[in-house]
Amino acid sequence: MTNAPRLEDYPVLPRELKDVSEAVRRAPGPPVPRLLPPSKIRVATAGDAGMIAEWMNRPHLAKTWEYDWPVQRWRKHLKAQVEGDYSLPLVLSIGGVARGYLEIYRAAKDSIADRYDSEPHDLGLHGAIADEELVNRGLGPMLLPKIVTSVLAADPGCERIMFDPDHRNTTVRGLCEFAGCRFLGEHEMSNRRMALYQLDRDTARTRWPAPRSVKPTG
Numbered sequence: 001m002t003n004a005p006r007l008e009d010y011p012v013l014p015r016e017l018k019d020v021s022e023a024v025r026r027a028p029g030p031p032v033p034r035l036l037p038p039s040k041i042r043v044a045t046a047g048d049a050g051m052i053a054e055w056m057n058r059p060h061l062a063k064t065w066e067y068d069w070p071v072q073r074w075r076k077h078l079k080a081q082v083e084g085d086y087s088l089p090l091v092l093s094i095g096g097v098a099r100g101y102l103e104i105y106r107a108a109k110d111s112i113a114d115r116y117d118s119e120p121h122d123l124g125l126h127g128a129i130a131d132e133e134l135v136n137r138g139l140g141p142m143l144l145p146k147i148v149t150s151v152l153a154a155d156p157g158c159e160r161i162m163f164d165p166d167h168r169n170t171t172v173r174g175l176c177e178f179a180g181c182r183f184l185g186e187h188e189m190s191n192r193r194m195a196l197y198q199l200d201r202d203t204a205r206t207r208w209p210a211p212r213s214v215k216p217t218g
Helices: 022-026 046-056 059-065 071-083 139-154 170-179 201-207
Strands: 039-043 087-094 097-106 123-129 160-163 182-188 193-200
Touching (some): 039 139, 046 059, 046 097, 059 123, 071 087, 097 139, 139 170, 139 201, 193 201
Parallel strands (some): 123 160
Antiparallel strands (some): 039 087, 087 097, 097 123, 160 193
């Protein structure tokens, strides 16, 4: 006999805040970034659960994300995000090959909201590169400006994008510093110690002027 938790015992979106202001509640779901070929981002579906679960059980992602869940739990996690307006799961492809998983979320609806001066339209970004051999090969610095530029164009009300890596994740922390993020300190959360970074719209606009060919989604 085992005392292992059942799938239904796990919270589906444990970081989502339920007790939020009306202004935060009214904020629409996160936008989908639009990238120019050969890169593409699409919304993940329950059908992607097997692929994403396999990625997240790879050692480098199991260590940094701690989302090394079975397929069934990933299916519930993806479905809950797509059906809500807190977070959006995304699959990144390059040259037609799926290479990564992202989550864009409303930071004011997330557990990080009380660790800084949050606003209703703030966005947060998590990213995972599936193949370890592509980590620290320049993929993040190449794609982040394009993702940020597209997201800010799609949501004019968003004045900042938040990043909250584990405090030991030197790869993401280095990417935040490359992007010109402001470091808001390390914070103890319920299950980890995170390093909080804030990328302001003005900083992003100065560093990466929006190309005319990338337009906001309708």
